Amino acid sequence: MQNKISLDKLKKGEEATIVAFHSDELPAKFYELGFTPGATIQIKHKAPARGPICVTIVKDRTLVAIRTAEASLILTSRI
Amino acid sequence: MNHKTIALLGNPNVGKTSLFNRITKLNQKVGNYPGITVEKRAGTVKANGKQYKIVDLPGTYTLFPNSLDEDVVFDILSNPTQKDHPDLVVVVSEPTTLNRGIILYQQVRELGLPAIFVINMMDEIETKGLIINHAALEKYLQTKVLTTNARTGKGIDNLLSHLDSSPGHYYGALTLPERYQDALAEAKALFPLETEYKTWHLLAQEHPSGTSEQHLAQLAAIRTRHGLHTQQLQKDEAILRHDKVDSDLEAIIQKSTNKKLALTDRIDNLLMHPVLGYVIFFGLLFLIFQAIYYWSGPLMDGVDQLFAALGDQAAAVMPEGPLSGLIVNGIIAGIGGIVIFLPQIAILFLFIAIMEETGYMSRVVFLMDRWLKPFGLNGKSVIPLMSGVACAIPAIMSTRNIENAKERLLTILVTPFMTCSARLPIYIVIIGLVIPDDKVLGFSLQGITLFVMYILGVVGALGAALLLNGFIKSVRKSYLIFELPTYKMPDWKNVLNTVWEKSSGFLIGAGKVILAISIILWVLGNFGPNDRFSDPEKYIVQENPHFTPEQVDNEITAYRTEYSYLGYLGRGIEPVIKPLGYDWKVGIGLIASFAAREVFVGTVAVVYSLGEDLDIEDDSQKQTLFTRMKSEINRNTGKPTYNFASGISLLLFYAFAMQCMATIAVVRKETGSWKWPLFQLFFMTGVAYIAALIAYQVLK
Numbered sequence: 001m002q003n004k005i006s007l008d009k010l011k012k013g014e015e016a017t018i019v020a021f022h023s024d025e026l027p028a029k030f031y032e033l034g035f036t037p038g039a040t041i042q043i044k045h046k047a048p049a050r051g052p053i054c055v056t057i058v059k060d061r062t063l064v065a066i067r068t069a070e071a072s073l074i075l076t077s078r079i
Numbered sequence: 080m081n082h083k084t085i086a087l088l089g090n091p092n093v094g095k096t097s098l099f100n101r102i103t104k105l106n107q108k109v110g111n112y113p114g115i116t117v118e119k120r121a122g123t124v125k126a127n128g129k130q131y132k133i134v135d136l137p138g139t140y141t142l143f144p145n146s147l148d149e150d151v152v153f154d155i156l157s158n159p160t161q162k163d164h165p166d167l168v169v170v171v172s173e174p175t176t177l178n179r180g181i182i183l184y185q186q187v188r189e190l191g192l193p194a195i196f197v198i199n200m201m202d203e204i205e206t207k208g209l210i211i212n213h214a215a216l217e218k219y220l221q222t223k224v225l226t227t228n229a230r231t232g233k234g235i236d237n238l239l240s241h242l243d244s245s246p247g248h249y250y251g252a253l254t255l256p257e258r259y260q261d262a263l264a265e266a267k268a269l270f271p272l273e274t275e276y277k278t279w280h281l282l283a284q285e286h287p288s289g290t291s292e293q294h295l296a297q298l299a300a301i302r303t304r305h306g307l308h309t310q311q312l313q314k315d316e317a318i319l320r321h322d323k324v325d326s327d328l329e330a331i332i333q334k335s336t337n338k339k340l341a342l343t344d345r346i347d348n349l350l351m352h353p354v355l356g357y358v359i360f361f362g363l364l365f366l367i368f369q370a371i372y373y374w375s376g377p378l379m380d381g382v383d384q385l386f387a388a389l390g391d392q393a394a395a396v397m398p399e400g401p402l403s404g405l406i407v408n409g410i411i412a413g414i415g416g417i418v419i420f421l422p423q424i425a426i427l428f429l430f431i432a433i434m435e436e437t438g439y440m441s442r443v444v445f446l447m448d449r450w451l452k453p454f455g456l457n458g459k460s461v462i463p464l465m466s467g468v469a470c471a472i473p474a475i476m477s478t479r480n481i482e483n484a485k486e487r488l489l490t491i492l493v494t495p496f497m498t499c500s501a502r503l504p505i506y507i508v509i510i511g512l513v514i515p516d517d518k519v520l521g522f523s524l525q526g527i528t529l530f531v532m533y534i535l536g537v538v539g540a541l542g543a544a545l546l547l548n549g550f551i552k553s554v555r556k557s558y559l560i561f562e563l564p565t566y567k568m569p570d571w572k573n574v575l576n577t578v579w580e581k582s583s584g585f586l587i588g589a590g591k592v593i594l595a596i597s598i599i600l601w602v603l604g605n606f607g608p609n610d611r612f613s614d615p616e617k618y619i620v621q622e623n624p625h626f627t628p629e630q631v632d633n634e635i636t637a638y639r640t641e642y643s644y645l646g647y648l649g650r651g652i653e654p655v656i657k658p659l660g661y662d663w664k665v666g667i668g669l670i671a672s673f674a675a676r677e678v679f680v681g682t683v684a685v686v687y688s689l690g691e692d693l694d695i696e697d698d699s700q701k702q703t704l705f706t707r708m709k710s711e712i713n714r715n716t717g718k719p720t721y722n723f724a725s726g727i728s729l730l731l732f733y734a735f736a737m738q739c740m741a742t743i744a745v746v747r748k749e750t751g752s753w754k755w756p757l758f759q760l761f762f763m764t765g766v767a768y769i770a771a772l773i774a775y776q777v778l779k
Contacts, residue, residue, distance in 0.1 A: 048106075062175065062562055
């Protein structure tokens with residue numbers, strides 16, 4: 001499916017559903033803050049020069065920021 | 080009788096601190112947990128005819144610790160022998176993130192602790208578009224659910240009347256996955272007396288606190304045998320709980336449009352803008368530093384006058400002699416030297432507290448992380464580095480919410496490079512002496528130099544981080560994840576409380592050290608080993624037979640200083656500092672500065688026998704010191720002591736050297752050993768020495 005894309009490649013404003021994780025290395029804190037499989041997210045802000053990415057966890061209505069490095073481990077499917 | 084202990088637990092940004100302040104009516108104490116510098120906030124309250132002890136635990140999303148703060152939470156809750164182990168846990172939550180509050184609540188209950196559930200910020204429930212079925216939630220949580228608004232105090236009395244409640248037996252909500260059952264059964268055999276969930280925690284944490292080395296090894300062996308990793312166990316629990324709570328809550332909460340989020344969205348489009356965001360942040364920083372200098376001026380003058388008056392008063396009351404000297408020049412001047420920094424520190428913390436309270440600080444972390452990461456630091460390092468401009472002590476204490484141990488350590492190690500307010504008086508004096516009072520393109524050359532010194536502090540900190548980054552090994556991979564709360568008006572009670580705590584903490588912490596140093600310095604400066612000190616007239620007359628009695632009198636103080644213990648120390652280090660362009664008199668100032676930099680000006684004033692209560696803000700007194708210092712001749716070189724080369728060398732030395740005992744003490748406490756503060760002492764002072772050496776040798 002060409003719609004599958006890692007989170008860091010999504011553009012500002014795009015919505016996507018988290019499908020899977022590329023690696024087990026992601027700390028448990030990511031899951032605790034709402035990055036769980038099936039969760040819908042929306043990209044809110046991207047800091048310049050591949051800086052952190054700020055996303056909304058749609059169901060929690062919270063804003064969470066992560067680094068590009070970890071975002072690239074999260075596989076999503078565009079909505 | 081023992082008071083009942085109540086612990087407040089909750090996610091960050093749910094208004095837990097406001098609630099704590101309301102419950103205790105500010106009747107609280109801030110201390111440290113034994114052995115570590117995680118702030119411990121505890122207070123008392125009288126209700127229901129009894130007294131309760133309230134402990135405000137650090138904010139966390141889970142009982143699985145990711146940082147020092149969170150270690151404390153697990154330790155207190157899981158260990159019944161802990162002094163602060165609660166009789167009742169109050170889990171604080173807010174309407175939007177109820178699901179996360181519930182996850183924490185479930186963990187607490189499954190650990191075997193009684194708990195009640197509080198939904199704070201109830202006033203926002205409408206704008207956030209939520210409807211909660213209260214009765215269904217109580218049934219689901221199997222406990223009392225209370226609602227509060229900590230800002231107005233609504234619901235607090237009701238909460239107090241429930242502090243005695245003892246919720247009934249709790250039926251666990253989490254069924255651990257089948258594939259972990261064997262490993263868990265083996266772990267349970269090790270801890271027959273613990274609850275199943277506590278045992279699960281012991282198995283799923285790398286270093287659960289309160290566990291013996293032997294048990295740790297056995298637990299690690301179980302994990303290896305079953306091919307398990309702690310992060311994986313924690314992750315599976317998190318996902319299981321999230322899914323379960325989310326689906327259970329669908330029947331309990333109705334959601335519609337969140338108006339609050341829309342407003343935050345609009346503000347963020349400006350403050351987190353890839354260009355404007357930075358412009359606004361640096362503009363704000365500039366304003367803050369302007370305010371610090373502009374507002375603190377009159378306050379600092381006031382403090383100065385107060386202590387000068389106090390000193391005069393004491394000198395007038397007491398008979399002249401060594402005791403009077405100790406009290407006036409040692410103790411009162413010493414304390415005055417710390418209190419004078421209080422206005423700057425209070426103003427800085429006022430701004431930092433407002434930035435934290437409104438939610439802007441996490442936007443700063445977002446903006447800055449990219450630019451600090453290459454140096455081995457973290458977006459969260461911004462706060463300590465910024466605070467370091469006022470004082471490294473509270474700055475280093477604010478590193479404790481950085482999860483990654485290496486990034487935290489690096490931040491602690493480089494923060495003292497930032498130009499703290501104690502360096503300012505030294506810079507002012509030396510710049511005044513060696514930089515011409517000219518204008519370049521309409522800017523004062525002296526002002527530009529001072530600005531360059533601040534830049535040098537930042538360059539020093541980042542450069543050192545870059546260098547040390549290559550040497551310090553990281554146990555865990557660096558990562559960053561943090562929540563950006565919706566914008567709020569600051570709770571002014573919280574803001575003032577923070578300012579008060581940090582300022583008084585600084586005053587008492589640093590005060591003790593500086594007081595002790597002032598006394599030691601005074602003793603060293605006022606006693607000598609031989610009769611050159613006790614009977615200086617004899618030697619002065621011998622060496623200068625042509626002196627009039629008046630000239631002899633003038634010479635006595637300086638001669639005494641030279642032959643005091645302090646003078647011998649200064650001459651003792653002279654060979655080492657000679658290549659930097661300093662003589663023994665500057666050496667005395669340097670030695671004294673290793674206690675605290677701000678001592679330098681006072682000490683050289685003594686060495687040049689001008690009296691210690693010298694006010695460099697007062698122009699005529701400043702001129703006296705300047706004239707005296709300008710006319711000083713370095714007897715090694717025959718040139719003025721404070722010429723351009725030695726002045727620049729001295730500025731560089733002060734910019735980089737680790738000359739603050741209080742900072743060393745705080746670093747020792749924060750890192751838990753002498754290894755890092757000693758490393759820092761030698762590293763920073765080494766850099767300072769080399770920089771000063773090169774500058775002097777090139778410029779002389």
